[in-house]
Amino acid sequence: MATPPAAYADVVARIARATQAAGRPVGDVTLVAVSKLQPWEGIAPVLAAHHKVFGENRVQEAQERWTERRADIELRLIGPLQTNKAADAVAFFDVIETLDRDKLARVLADQVQRQGLRLRTYVQVNTGEEPQKAGTIPADADAFIAACRKTYGLEPEGLMCIPPVDEPAGPHFALLAKIAARNGLAKLSMGMSDDFETAIAFGATSVRVGSAIFGARTVG
Ligand SMILES: *Cc1c(COP(=O)(O)O)cnc(C)c1O
Numbered sequence: 001m002a003t004p005p006a007a008y009a010d011v012v013a014r015i016a017r018a019t020q021a022a023g024r025p026v027g028d029v030t031l032v033a034v035s036k037l038q039p040w041e042g043i044a045p046v047l048a049a050h051h052k053v054f055g056e057n058r059v060q061e062a063q064e065r066w067t068e069r070r071a072d073i074e075l076r077l078i079g080p081l082q083t084n085k086a087a088d089a090v091a092f093f094d095v096i097e098t099l100d101r102d103k104l105a106r107v108l109a110d111q112v113q114r115q116g117l118r119l120r121t122y123v124q125v126n127t128g129e130e131p132q133k134a135g136t137i138p139a140d141a142d143a144f145i146a147a148c149r150k151t152y153g154l155e156p157e158g159l160m161c162i163p164p165v166d167e168p169a170g171p172h173f174a175l176l177a178k179i180a181a182r183n184g185l186a187k188l189s190m191g192m193s194d195d196f197e198t199a200i201a202f203g204a205t206s207v208r209v210g211s212a213i214f215g216a217r218t219v220g
Helices: 006-021 040-048 057-067 083-093 102-115 138-150 170-182 194-203
Strands: 029-035 053-056 075-078 095-099 119-124 159-161 187-189 208-209
Touching: 006 029, 006 194, 029 083, 040 057, 053 057, 057 075, 057 083, 057 095, 083 102, 095 102, 102 138, 138 170, 170 187, 170 194, 187 208, 194 208
Parallel strands: 029 053, 029 208, 053 075, 075 095, 095 119, 119 159, 159 187
Antiparallel strands: none
């Protein structure tokens, strides 16, 4: 195995420390390495270090980057999904973390049937109720999760959130954990480069980390 890049190794070590500090077993938290808008030269060494789980924001960009290297990795869509891209997304991603509305649930369920595939999903919750941000609002989350299960036959495995940039993240992580618990959902996708240790303290089972591993993203 190639020597892991230092920034990647550092994030892995910080996740392990935060997991132990939270009294949780090491390995309890999955690192989703967010490769969007990163040059391949930065991603290749992380892949060579046998990292397997990557996050991407856009369907087409992910296809361009990963189609040739799709075997043996898990790809998660963490950006908003338009219904006209749903067929491609179902075919290409293992996990869609941005399930947030009935129309999308209906189209995804339809594609899962047509393509005969299994799809892992997370319901995105807009914990800060920010108008520009995707996600179901907390007050609608229970009903939407129930509809995903009963109406659409999707069995979300957890919840995902992106807290407002200008607020402490802790209360948002706590709210997401509370909504997950009362709906019997085991997985929490929360925490990014600036706050993944806090997220782990609040129960994150996966953290989505980009710039702390790969550096600042290339613009455009
Ligand atoms: C870009 C992005 C990340 C990674 O952000 P960093 O701050 O670079 O770690 C995580 N989650 C989502 C939804 C993103 O869009």
